[in-house]
Amino acid sequence: MKRWILAAVGLVALALPAAAQQKYRFAVVPKAMNNPFFDLARDGCQKRAKELGNVECIYKGPVEHEPATQAQIIQDFITQKVDGLAISVSDVPAATRVIKAAVDAGIPVITFDADAPGSARSAYVGTNNKDFGLALGEMLKTLRPDGGKYAMISGGPAAKNLAERVEGVREALKGSKWTEVAGSPTFCNDDVTLAVQQMQDLKTANADLSAIVPVGGWPMFAPEGFKGFANRYRKDMADGKFTLVVADTLKVQLELLKDDYANALVGQRPFEMGEKSMDTLLALKKGEKVPEIIYTGLDKVTKDNVGAMLKM
Structure with a gap:
């Protein structure tokens, strides 16, 4: 009887690693x-x-x-x-x-x-996407307390996370000297080339636009196109007349920030x-x-x- 019990225990022990795997x-x-x-x-x-x-x-x-x-x-x-x-x-x-x-x-x-x-x-x-939007807006206020006109770029209009970020930016800037332009946010549907084009379209349509806040990193994911856009306004960025606060902190974005193609990033993990x-x-x-x-x-x-x- 004892041998049978020991054998049964041994069989159970042998079975456990298989179950664990x-x-x-x-x-x-x-x-x-x-x-x-x-x-x-x-x-x-x-x-x-x-x-x-x-x-x-x-x-x-x-x-x-x-x-x-x-x-x-x-x-x-x-x-x-x-x-x-x-x-x-x-x-x-x-x-x-x-x-x-x-x-x-x-x-x-x-x-x-x-x-x-x-x-x-x-x-x-x-x-926490609402907090993300709030952080983007607060960063813009910190960099440019003097305010001005701003626009946002978003991805897909049906994405709840992006809508919450847009809401957060607006809440952070409510009551400040910043005002959002008509037609903001634009929606690039995660198309990085379109995101860069929308930045230029916003600047062309609003000559006095003081800041663009993409609530995702899309335009910076097309680094050469982003550089081409930023280079047109490099002096205004250096003089504090135009500001780029961009969502996300991928390596390519950090390198662009280091080289003065943007003013600040707020990133996820x-x-x-x-x-x-x-x-x-x-x-x-x-x-x-x-x-x-x-x-x-x-x-x-x-x-x-x-x-x-x-x-x-």
């Missing part, structure tokens, strides 16, 4: 794969997946910002029966429908970067979003409770600290 396939769906911001989220999720050992990070989204294509990709992942989904939501109504379909199929879903809070998703990992997305999905898959909101923080960068940021 159960593999999970988690899909990360960005708004657009041609946006370098999401490359960092991809790198973060792949690094964390490798560290965890039993997780695979599958990264796939639309090549360009196309909400309908994103919804179809999510639907395809549901059909493939992935173990979890992390989605940067392009269009809240479209995403809400497919998120419900995923949850109904038993697939845990979180959002990252851009949320759909009324959906069936379990958690959001990313920036996309790499950390990718890491935390993997941890959160794994916890959900194990039946653990997770916080509904997981904020990843902001970084404020000017000429004073850009060198330190480039070394990080």
Whole structure:
């Protein structure tokens, strides 16, 4: 009898490592794969997946910002029966429908970067976007308390995270000497070339425009085009007559700031979003409770600290 018990214990012990090595396939769906911001989220999720050992990070989204294509990709992942989904939501109504379909199929879903809070998703990992907008507006006020006319550039009009940033900028500048021009914000739909063109269009349409605040890094993701624009107004930027406060702090942006092509940046932490997305999905898959909101923080960068940021 004793031998039988010992043998049974041994069999259980042998079985545990196999169970511990159960593999999970988690899909990360960005708004657009041609946006370098999401490359960092991809790198973060792949690094964390490798560290965890039993997780695979599958990264796939639309090549360009196309909400309908994103919804179809999510639907395809549901059909493939992935173990979890992390989605940067392009269009809240479209995403809400497919998120419900995923949850109904038993697939845990979180959002990252851009949320759909009324959906069936379990958690959001990313920036407090209202605070992000407030930080952009406060940075502009700090640099130019004298005020003037400003304009914003946004991405997709249906993206809740971007709408919150726009709202935050406006709230920060309310009651100040800054006024927003008609036609602001413009929407580039994450097209970096169009974002640069919109900067020039705004300046052409408003000769007395004193500042442009892109609420995402799009124009700087086309560095040569951005340099071409900034060079036309380099003297006004140096003299404090024209100011560029841009969202995000990718390396290319930090280098542009260091070389005086912008005045300040306010950045998110996309790499950390990718890491935390993997941890959160794994916890959900194990039946653990997770916080509904997981904020990843902001970084404020000017000429004073850009060198330190480039070394990080």
